[in-house]
Amino acid sequence: MRSGEKPVGNIHQRVSARCHLSAIQLRCPPAFRQPSLHTFKLFVRSSTVAMGRNLLAPLLFLNFILYIVVIGFASWCLNHFINGQTYKGGVTGNGATFYFLVFAILAGVVGAASKFAGASHVRAWRSDSLGAAAASAVIAWAITALAFGLACKEIHVGGYRGWRLKALEAFIIILFFTQLLYVLLLHAGMVSGKYGPAYRDHEYGVGGHGGAAGVEKGTRV
Secondary structure, eight states: OOTTOOOHHHHHHHHHHHHHHHHHHHHSOHHHHSOOHHHHHHHHHHHHHHHHHHHHHHHHHHHHHHHHHHHHHHHHHHHHHHTTOTTTTTOOOOTTHHHHHHHHHHHHHHHHHHHHHHHHHHHHOOHHHHHHHHHHHHHHHHHHHHHHHHHHHHHHHOOOOOHHHHHHHHHHHHHHHHHHHHHHHHGGGGTOGGGSOOSOSSOOOOSSSSSOOOOOOOOOO
């Protein structure tokens, strides 16, 4: 063998090793061919965002069902109360019953309607869809809080109340807390971007400075 020449066996081994490595890279998904810190951060971010969405979606569905039940009980009781059939079903109540029924049915309608905006936000999961979902949720919780106060007053005054009135009071009390939790989860993105979109992910551009105005991009998953 002449000086300076490389053994033929070593060359064949290197070529076969490179071919084997290329075959492995072709079989692996693109995300695992060149692992990096950026890829890991994207994976962690998508996992936390999915966790926030997975927590919000079941609570949205639960509150929607509860508000539908509230509409059913409140409409039945209010209808018999207006017709003067207070003896039927135990709708007699006390002085706070009429006001409680009015705010209960109002809370049910507004709360159920707000869940459509919430469902749209869960589907889009962007900062521009958060505004409508959060505003309607806060309004629904405020009306539910009024009905909650009247339910507490009705319980405090006492008197005979049928099982439908008692069930309606229980659902309103439950919704006061579950709807508050729903509102807090909607605004979790303001604490950290890991838990969902906030109202502003980037600053809006200001026109009149010779440049194009910035556009709010939001957060899409």
